[in-house]
Amino acid sequence: MTQTDPNGDLTAQVTWNSDGLVPAIAQDYKSGQVLMMAWMNRESLALTASEGIAVYWSRSRGKLWRKGESSGHTQLVREMRLDCDGDTVLLLVQQQGGIACHTGRSSCFYRVLEDGEWRVKQPVIKNPESIYK
Template sequence: MSDWLDVVRWNSDGLVPVIAQEAGTGTVLMVAWMNREALALTVAEGYACYWSRSRQKLWRKGEASGHRQRVLDIRLDCDEDVVLLTVEQAGGIACHTGRHHCFYRRLVDGQWQAVEPVLKSPASIYPT
């Protein structure tokens, strides 16, 4: 690994939160996690690779769905504990629910309401 990875303030689990923001629109598509290997692979390959906390393994965004994220820019915040990726989102779908982004619920009158449409059925994205 390289010295630039040592600058990142990894949490006690060896992870850092990552925001994926769409190039052009500025829309925040999703928030995920990376470990050192995921960040190094993202830089080396030019496509987003995350760490799946639920599966405890590397996860190349779009490996099952084809909705890959080509990384255009990588930034580290002032506290060195959050990474921002500027990406081109393949297929226009970043969320596993089939929506453009993961922030599809809005708080309305004390209730979370889905306000963004499903663009593609998750069953057709992830056939069993």
């Protein structure tokens, strides 16, 4: 799924921040819609590449987070890309259940700036209280 350096370490070409993390953007592989942004550490990046399911690093919980582990809305990884500076990962994913956001929407980017105000432009697909029990 991913290209590794000559020594077999796919994390070697990544430019990690001072916390050992890299931002990861999840994008729908068919529509191109940007679904969410999260953080990855070396372990989560390697697990994502080997398992084919998005695994992130939760800064608030201080642990690995398999997307959809509590909601069932996993992300099947179709392709992984690294930007030109090596400091951002792009995951092209198939979003299970059509919901990527903890608010019950298809994308975390559901607010649009219009006339100086952030306006909600995406409906809630499923009430978060029924997703996270």
